[in-house]
Amino acid sequence: MSSAETLTAAGVSPDKASRPFIVLVLMFIVAFFAAMSAQIKAHHDSAAETIIAAQASTAGLIAERVNANLALTAGASNGAADLAVSGGVVDANAIATAAASAPAATAAAVVSRGGQIEALTNPDHTALVIAAVQASQSAGGSAWAGAPSMGELATAPTLVQRIGDRSLVTIIDAARLLPEIDNDARVLIATPDGQVVYASPALQSAGVRSQQQILSATRENGGGALISDSAGSAWVAAEAPAHIGGFRVMVSSPTRTDLQLWFGALLSFSLVAAAPLAAIAVLYLLMRQNGQRARLAEAEAARAETHFRIAADGAKVGVIEWRPGADEVQLSEQASRLLGAPGDTLSLRELLELVVSEDRFGVEEDFRRTREAGMLDARFRVMRNGALAWIEVRGAAVEDSSGRSEMRVFGTVIDATQRFEAEQRVSHLERQLRAAIENFSGPFALWDTRRRLLLWNQSFAEAFRLGPEILRQRASYEAIAAASIPAIRREKHEPDNPDVRVIELASGQWLHIVERRAADGGLITVGVDITPLKRQELELARNEKRLSDALTRAESQEYRIKALAKEAHEERQKAEEASRAKSTFLANMSHELRTPLNAVIGFSEIMSKELFGPIGNEQYKQYSSDIFDSGNHLLDLINDILDMAKIEANKLTLTPRPLDPSVAIDQAVRLTKRKAEEKGLSIVVDAEDLPEIEADHRAVKQILLNLLSNAVKFTDHGAIMVHARGTNTGLTLRVVDTGCGIPPEHLPRLARPFEQVEEELTRNNHGTGLGLALTKSLAEMHGGKLSIQSEVGRGTIVTVTLPRTFGGQREAEATAAE
Template identity: 75%
Template structure:
């Protein structure tokens, strides 16, 4: 039995051995085939995971680019505030408010070298400001989030300017673009502190936040994670170029089993037939092409989003690659600079700048490679004018490992701000000039009562030199130094801010100190030395008056008696004057009645109206009686008019008057007397305006002047000269008579006054003509003037206003 078995064994082994190479080949082929399929499945799984992670990394990169843009804006705003701080004219609170006004900023503070906070817009951020100052460690510019352990932190920009530091606190939420409500985004500092979590991320909880943070930092591109609810997420990280901030983004992703199943199903048919393998290869090629298109589309989308972010911030962006001497500009940056294209060499960029600014800008670009900061202000020609441009940025090392330094910056149109700063500078100069020209002392102190501004009057009044009066000098030190120039001072009991100071020079100052709106102090002084001297003089006069009153008390009875006597005498004099005027008026009326009869009868007899007279001598006597009666009537009329004026009973009736009418009437009435003496009357008047006056009074003025001229002129001519002036009418009566001595001119216009000369004795009169003329002229609001020279003649000038400016009724005026 055993032999049989031994034989059969070899017979069964022969076919096995014969098929073994084929089986091995098949196994090798099948193994290789399935190994290739497995490799393709694994590759598809890895590619799918990589694609998901790359897409999420691209989203994180886009968000990080927006963070960079907003941080660049904050850096630019901080640099602008640095210029304001260097000017030295702004208060710390104003500088802090300006730093906090940029959109990403949430608060700002001014910190001195000792670490003290001089001004802060949000006191709740004081501890964060202190931590940032410790982290900055006296660096000129520091950007980051200070480590605070368990306490919350935030991005901070620290700029040291002189003996101060400007600390700007950034709101992390304002660094991000607008996000979908389901987006999961984290911003973390370099030490792992979470600065910001989106609303969806906050709902996920702290554990999920830490998972996203750890997963994003696990690899260069990101990783797939699973949360507590057994859901798969993809997390990716992108590092901001400014401030060492990390931006993490997470999004839902297929689970690992789903990825394996999708990869397996895709390649399951490959095992069925070679055609399936070709189809799989085709699908793989198509997938690779689609992946390339997706990558290209993602790159274009990222570029578009970055452009939208830059345009939304209203700034342009530039990138300078010193190694290639190439400056790449965004569309807005090219428009702001007026560049013909978006890629230029540095020399071509400098050609766009005004020649005076090119050297400084080139130095700023060269210096940025060493200092790491770009800060340039220059002018370009745009739209037929000049525009101010500010370029600020930061130099970073290329992350590709080529050790190439690139400068990223923003381009901002600062024309309006430059013009505003120029206007502010002019206003400050005008304010300084006004303060220096102020005659009294003036000083301005800050909220800590340190000296900011003063004028020369302040230094001169208190005898202070430059060793005392300097910027930031304390109020107490200045007040102590000023005491040597103060003799005494007195506070106003009703107002504690007011003091009256007497200086050692004898001058007095009224000093007022008021609080300013920012908490500062304003000191203003006014020189009241003249007032004090007047007060002293008044005090002396009061003492003299008191002495005089005390002396007068003893004579009070006598003074009262004298006053009563004077009052009685004045009443008697007034009654006598009124009696005289009344008597003259009554007598004039009584005399004119019979005198008119005498004149009328003498005229009838002279003209022989009822028949001829027997003796011609009677006719001559009648003419003499007529002339004498008219003369006496004129005298009585003058006396009556003067009496009315003195009794305040003469009434004028002003109305529109053509001066030529009055002139012609007066000349016509006096022409006969002038011709009897061989005289001629010449009228020189043209374009006379209409005036408001009493016709009878103006006519009487001219008659009196012409009558006097005819009376005292023996040969020559008489001229009536009338002209319009800017105030009214000027009338002049010029004669070539005997003239009047200068010493007699002042009394000519007084009633009953005559110049006693040989010629005047031959001309009868009462001396009332010029007195009446002057009174009538003044009642019209006019003036009378007399010029005369003995032997050559006299000029009498009467000026009347165009509108009646006198008194219509003297009686009513006197009664008032």
């Protein structure tokens, strides 16, 4: 009987009997496909995580290199700052230049406490320096690293360090912080708040959108993510932090698309579709997971090794391994570069040949002692790139881990050139300081914070008679002060400044001693020899006594002096009254002198022109002309004398009216033109757009006539120029001639009444000497002034300045005053 029949006989239908099996099979199939789907997804996720982890490792390596370069630059800047403080360098430009020469640095600046930039190697970074100083002040502390916010402007990594009252700002080129990368690599450095500091050329060509996509993807996905650009290409981006300054380092590189990852995962499990291979697939998955763990461990070990190498390279530290038994020296790549070695494996003799011959014996002794003491410490010089470099090698011996008794020495190779050069500079500065102290003529001493002696000069020892048994390093201030007492005769402190005292030595020498606190808390003692000043004080005291005696004697003659003064005052009053009487007399005689003179001039003119008939003798006609000319000349002289007398007697009044200066200039030129032409001279007028002024027409005309007459009188050849220009406040008149000129020592006398230069001028030209004095008085009566410039042999320039509004005494005022 068949099974179906059996089931039927038992009352169970075949469909119902097979139903549990079918359900079990379906459940197995569902479970199998669910497990396979889970494995496919896990494989996909694992592949994505592996890609992201690898990219994160790359980003970490670059971030470590950035950290190393930042630390190296900070160390170099600290060196410059420490050198400035310890070496006494106060030149801001020298500090900035030293900091700007640090690796990865592009510029440096020194900023005062008030925010003023004292030195800047690149003026293009002025705004960045100011922003960095403000950011460091907000953060506080002696040092700050970061990229200050610049708004729309580009920022850069910046280091700020305090140097006393100053701030040293070092600006870093972000591109120099990175290791060598391909041109197609996409590397991004940003601040913690997402401001881009550096973007590689590939990212710059990709645009700002790609940069922002990398920034957002790495921040939102915990440091790494798969992204897709605008062209549909797949990229993996990862981020690693740079501990100095908090910078974010992001790296992006091409990878497989998400669809390709799913297809690879599905293809990996396509063979598991068959049920018989399920167990093998499970074992395969387990083995694959173990292999992945092993690969991750290997990647971690490689990453740690790479980190160490990058850190060592960034710090310029090499590694050396010496096997004395095999006479073999193993060098790392960095050590080979530092030593200038031809390879990475050398014998000890070959290594010693790299050392400068003067240091070779000492290095060989250091290696020999290492066999006995187990410690290696050698300093020597090598020739590298045509220049000397200082090298330090330090290490320790260890036993071979294989159990053999062979000794191996591991050590580090460091380039100490900059430190040795800095030490030499400090030593040089110290020698210069000692020389300056020793050459100082007065006593000098320097004490530490505990008032113990550090430095002194020979003058200090000689002044206080101190021997070498007292003057020694770290001798106390109190002991030296006690030993100096026998050499001091007396001592006096200034009441308002206890740090300053004046002492007299037993030798008779006087010293002015000043003690001040140094910047580090120590004490500086400086003395100046004031013996000559003290001697001058004594001499001054003796002179004061002699002066006091002289004053006493002078007091006894005081009565006679007062009597003489009274007599002189009375005589001066008599002279002034006589002068006033003379001036008043001449002013009152104006009519009496001019009336007969006018008659003489008139009658002589009638006779010379024969108005009433001919004169019998021609000689009489010539005499009449001479009388006419002499009368006019005498009248001019009398007019000048009378006008000056009126001015001195305060009786000459002016009548100011609106005046066109061009009219007065034309009239004066016309009156003197004939005399000028008789001497072969020409008069040139340069007067345009002259403003109207308020002045006395006759006085202005008289001023011009006097100046032009003098110019014609003292000019034998050439030309005379009248130059007039209006100003904001008035009118400037100049008369320029090419005459004989006036010596400079005689110029102050020309404007005085009756003063003449007793030289060739007065011998050839006669006059009273009143022309310029009268001209000056008339100009001053208008509120103006007169000035004279002259050079002997070249000519004279007389300048008269008149105000637009009359500034003198008017006729009504003069009448009221009388």
